[in-house]
């Protein structure tokens with residue numbers, strides 16, 4: 001937990017935060033409405049004798065009190081997908097609509113790409129890209145099991161992504177669920193901080209900046225880009241969004257997700273960020289008994 005001490009100055013009730021980070025995370029799953037309604041899925045879970053609770057902020061998100069999310073009959077049939085509760089937040093903030101063209105820049109293994117497809121009633125195009133070929137097979141497997149036919153899978157570096165292969169030249173929306181140092185996954189993965197270093201943060205921040213800039217460039221004027229990570233480091237969060245504000249035509253916009261959170265930072269280690277960064281959200285483990293996440297919503301302005 002030593003690396004997390006650097007966040008003591010920015011997290012209210014830091015002791016509760018540390019205590020939550022030490023508690024193992026409960027199982028969660030998302031109802032896949034492409035295959036079955038919420039009602040049918042809940043009935044199927046009950047038939048299996050599994051206990052769950054629907055999340056207050058989203059009835060499609062289930063906290064599983066018994067059973068493992070990936071090994072139930074309901075899951076084999078694609079009615080549910082094992083997915084951390086906070087991991088379901090960014091697609092909801094993206095708010096994709098049926099018929100749209102959406103780019104999931106860093107999509108594997110596909111939890112959010114398939115959630116985006118479900119939110120679009122599987123109508124339209126979700127370009128699910130990842131630069132890691134090994135992880136693409138899991139993405140394809142999940143897309144097939146969950147019946148997400150609107151997914152088109154690509155295997156490229158998102159930083160210099162070309163749209164020339166498509167019949168269109170811009171997206172309506174894009175999600176950058178960026179590679180990160182994963183500090184916020186400590187409850188699920190107790191080894192998450194083993195290779196932590198400030199150098200690792202600086203290195204991945206460079207990649208994040210490149211991907212977010214490309215996502216803004218590839219999205220139409222008035223379109224939406226959501227940037228998310230499962231880490232607390234401001235260098236990977238507010239500083240990355242600030243870089244996009246400095247270099248591209250976009251602004252940070254408000255949203256309300258109905259989960260307790262803290263606002264994005266406007267200052268870190270002497271670096272100042274635009275005041276609009278307060279519209280981003282930081283979800284800490286002690287606030288809703290979840291993992292940690294950062295989410296910012298951008299509107300493309302030109």
Ligand SMILES: C[S@@+](CC[C@H](N)C(=O)[O-])C[C@H]1O[C@@H](n2cnc3c(N)ncnc32)[C@H](O)[C@@H]1O
Pocket residue numbers: 087105106107108109110111112113129130131132135156157158159177178179180207211
């Ligand atoms: C946080 S994970 C994405 C999780 C995924 N969105 C989901 O919900 O299942 C980040 C992903 O970014 C991919 N990645 C890393 N660098 C990338 C790059 N330059 N271009 C595209 N994908 C990249 C990694 O392979 C990894 O799968």
